[in-house]
Amino acid sequence: MSYNNILTSFSNGITTITINRPSKLNALNSETIQELHEAFKEADENHDTKIIIITGSGEKAFVAGADISEFANFSVEEGGRLAAEGQAKLFDFVANLSTPVIAAVNGFALGGGLELAMAAHFRVASDNAKLGLPEVSLGVIPGYGGTQRLPQLVGKGRAMEMIMTAGMIDASQALQSGLVNHVATQEELIPLAEKIASKIMRNSPVAISAAISAINAGFEDGVNGFESEISQFGNCFGTEDFTEGTQAFLNKRKPVFPGK
Numbered sequence: 069m070s071y072n073n074i075l076t077s078f079s080n081g082i083t084t085i086t087i088n089r090p091s092k093l094n095a096l097n098s099e100t101i102q103e104l105h106e107a108f109k110e111a112d113e114n115h116d117t118k119i120i121i122i123t124g125s126g127e128k129a130f131v132a133g134a135d136i137s138e139f140a141n142f143s144v145e146e147g148g149r150l151a152a153e154g155q156a157k158l159f160d161f162v163a164n165l166s167t168p169v170i171a172a173v174n175g176f177a178l179g180g181g182l183e184l185a186m187a188a189h190f191r192v193a194s195d196n197a198k199l200g201l202p203e204v205s206l207g208v209i210p211g212y213g214g215t216q217r218l219p220q221l222v223g224k225g226r227a228m229e230m231i232m233t234a235g236m237i238d239a240s241q242a243l244q245s246g247l248v249n250h251v252a253t254q255e256e257l258i259p260l261a262e263k264i265a266s267k268i269m270r271n272s273p274v275a276i277s278a279a280i281s282a283i284n285a286g287f288e289d290g291v292n293g294f295e296s297e298i299s300q301f302g303n304c305f306g307t308e309d310f311t312e313g314t315q316a317f318l319n320k321r322k323p324v325f326p327g328k
Contacts, residue, residue, distance in 0.1 A: 073100040081118040082265050083111040093132030094124040096180045105157045112167045119265035123172040130173045131181025151211035159212045162187040166277035172261045173197050183212040193239045193248040194257045200236035272309035273327045
């Protein structure tokens with residue numbers, strides 16, 4: 069499928085999705101959000117894709133925010149609908165994918181850009197990355213999950229400060245706070261993400277999908293994460309991957325997981 073605002077590539081089990089609006093610092097507009105939804109959906113449904121990496125084109129920005137010109141004149145109802153549709157179409161969609169998603173944050177990740185990175189299952193960042201949620205400086209709050217996911221990742225106090233000051237933190241601060249897992253140079257960023265992806269791909273994709281579901285359950289209101297873990301754990305016993313993994317262990321060989 070061809071896109072206007074993103075690029076996709078596939079190699080060695082990894083689908084890389086690159087937001088490609090360099091003149092706008094890869095800002096998210098409605099068309100880009102729709103294209104990202106379609107690209108993530110296609111990759112997740114492709115049995116050959118084991119890992120998805122999301123990044124931005126160029127060296128300046130992952131995503132520098134949302135395209136403010138699209139919603140500057142919205143009404144209350146339109147604003148609420150914008151957040152609800154965006155969360156369902158992209159941010160919550162990505163967070164709940166069964167395929168692991170790594171955000172390779174190259175440069176600025178602000179507003180909706182940081183929210184997209186936080187929707188990924190984990191993040192690596194370039195050493196020139198700047199991350200923040202500046203929405204209150206525009207008279208609005210984060211609307212694509214930022215007020216929920218940032219506290220989960222860095223704690224309530226740090227999240228309150230970041231959101232209320234509308235300030236940015238650098239890559240080293242993001243690493244220290246747990247917002248990103250690793251920091252690398254621009255040149256080493258994608259190779260690092262691919263190296264981590266290769267480690268993930270040694271394991272059962274069925275079990276990884278179950279783990280994502282169980283972990284996410286612990287952050288959902290009204291859902292008992294421990295009960296979800298028990299259910300997902302039990303379900304694993306009925307998979308071909310469980311049979312292969314246990315037999316490989318008992319026979320002292322490397323497993324070849326069928327992904328079923």
